Amino acid sequence: MTNSIPKFPNPRSLITDPYYDAIIIGSGIGGLVTATQLAAKGAKVLVLERYLIPGGSAGYFERHGYRFDVGASMIFGFGQRGTTNLLTRALDAVNVSLEVIPDMVQIHYHLPNGLDLKVEQNYEKFLQNLIAYFPHEAKGIRRFYDACWRVFNCLNCMDLLSLEEPRYLMRMFFQHPLACLRLLRYLPQNAGDVARRYIKDPLLLKFIDMECYCWSVVPADMTPMINAGMVFSDRHYGGVNYPKGGVGQIAQKLVEGLIQAGGNIRYQATVTQILTEKGRAVGVKLANGQIYCAKRIVSNATRWDTFHKLLPQKNFPSNEKKWQQSYQKSPSFLSLHMGIKASCLPAKTECHHILLEDWEKMADSEGTIFVSIPTLLDPNLAPAGYHIVHAFTPHWINDWQGLSVKNYEANKEKAASRIIERLEKIFPGLDAGLDYLEVGTPRTHRRFLGREDGTYGPIPRRKLRGLLAMPFNRTAVPGLYCVGDSTFPGQGLNAVAFSGFACAHRIAVDLGLN
Secondary structure (H helix, E strand, O other), X not given: OOOOOOOOOOOHHHEOOOOEEEEEEOXXXXXXXXXXXXXXXXXXXXXXXXXXXXXXXXXXXXXXXXXXXXXXXXXXXXXXXXXXOHHHHHHHHOOOOXXXXXXXXXXXXXXXXXXXXXXXXXXXXXXXXXXXXXXXXXXXXXXXXXXXXXXXXXXXXXXXXXXOOHHHHHXXXXXXXXXXXXXXXXXXXXXXXXHHHHOOOHHHHHHHHHHXXXXXXXXXXXXXXXHHHXXXXXXXXXXXXXXXXXXXXXXXXXXXXXXXXXXXXXXXXXXXXXXXXXXXXXXXXXXXXXXXXXXXXXXXXXXXXXXXXXXXXXXXXXXXXXXXXXEEEOOEEEEEEEEEEHHHOOOOOOOEEEEOOOHHXXXXXXXXXXXXXXXXXXXXXXXXXXXEEEEEEEEOHHHHOOOOHHXXXXXXXXHHHHHHHHHOOOXXXXXXXXXEEEEEOHHHHHHHHOOXXXXXXXXXXXXXXXXXXXXXXXXXXXXXXXXXXXXXXXXOHHHXXXXXXXXXXXXHHHHOOO
8 A cells, every 4th residue: 555645535625644654543541552652663643532631541530629530540560570560661662750659458358258358469468368268278279379470470571562473472482482382371261260270169269250350340250361360460569559640640641752752642533434445444534524544543442432433334344243242341330439538538448449248249230349549549639638539330321321311310319329328338437528429320431431331341241261252453454453452451451551562563563663
């Protein structure tokens, strides 16, 4: 394909000047890592973001002196050692940095059967905490989590780039043959399969389910062992680190680095169509009619938004239909963003909590409640004497469709009351100390994040063989790539950063930039 601008039927005046090497649709972390990696290699890059600020689910908003994180505040990838510290590496690539605050406890679990457990950053201390509840499974506990370490150590000794690039794969195999062979062994396995190899106690296996569910939104049997190995080990290796100023600072810093490296980002630029010529993706069209052209197009939208909304249906690839037979949209979340009096929190309260009263309801709407209190790490996110509490729980958009404005607001108020009542079991006086409350539903997530049904990402429809069914960055449409949680290796900021590194590497090879 030549570098001449394709002749679309739109008015010539709407077509932008010079070709870009790559256009990225959306400024989520996966899209920004792709953009910054390419810009650092000298590519001409444009990011188009529909909202006012970057970050997507890793964005922020401000109300009455509070700065709230849109999504979760438990962040991996900011370690200083190895190669799995992908957020640190992404910032370094464009010569920016971000101060982070270590969180010495990943999660404080409040679970059925009196299972009240803290996951300490110190690995041995965590194991001892868990073994204290299950002394008869001491050996099995160590063997399972040590297996996770074997996966992590394999990943942590090599650069994590595109698995679609043969020369990279050959180089990694010759440099790290044993690590590669071990990863191949675990690639088709799920965490539940490995856990049952070593553990028999059904209650402990339920705990392993929650360990997976809290970030993959599926139990251990459906969580790839590769992902589990990364999360269950990095929390002890690189640790959980909160960015000073809030999670939104990650995207802000990546944008700063992108611009310094010669890239560009445009806000309030809603892409309505991916333009194709002879079946190849060659540009995008905005809601205002503006057209931008590029050698490569990258979608940071969900797989459903990309192939059902942005591409003409005649270009819908058959392999996407097959993928959607294997994966479905995960639920969205009902979110309570609260400002509370500091006196509401008991002494030595941890930043992150998970509350569940009934194992059978773990994956139900309002079954599991996730809690983040980032002001315990960075007090500057709230007025003096107050804290931020972000409580969120799975919810499906169907429960919020077709309601009148009055009923919609009434249902939000009722749902918030139910969540606050349950949270008072671990934070007595929460309701009385409430200073500010804003409730977000799946409709809110869909509106502001541009994600179909407000979904958190794809989850398997049934048990699959590890990560083998997860798509990589290239698509069946020439010139079109996907990045983010709809691609390998899935959800989570460090995971989507991985997909960004991989996507940028694949495009750079395709463009001859490496």
